[in-house]
């Protein structure tokens with residue numbers, strides 16, 4: 603499985619970024635909704651849309667997909 607995003611459908615809400623347990627462990631400030639200070643996270647919102655940075659760290663847990671309101675991030 604591979605982590606996919608569709609920036610055209612992304613609202614930039616950041617819910618997936620905050621929900622991802624790997625992101626929170628890499629960059630705890632994302633849990634407070636403050637955005638990541640490091641590009642070491644799997645993904646973050648940049649210029650209003652989701653962007654993948656370190657997708658190789660994804661554990662394929664599916665949490666981001668579950669929380670995204672527009673199906674703009676998913677495992678395929």
Ligand code: SF4
Nearest residue numbers: 622660661663664666
């Ligand atoms: S599938 Fe899990 S580990 Fe991978 S980006 Fe989504 S929430 Fe994070």
Ligand code: SF4
Nearest residue numbers: 612613615616618670
């Ligand atoms: S991919 Fe979905 S949950 Fe993540 S920022 Fe975009 S709309 Fe929000």
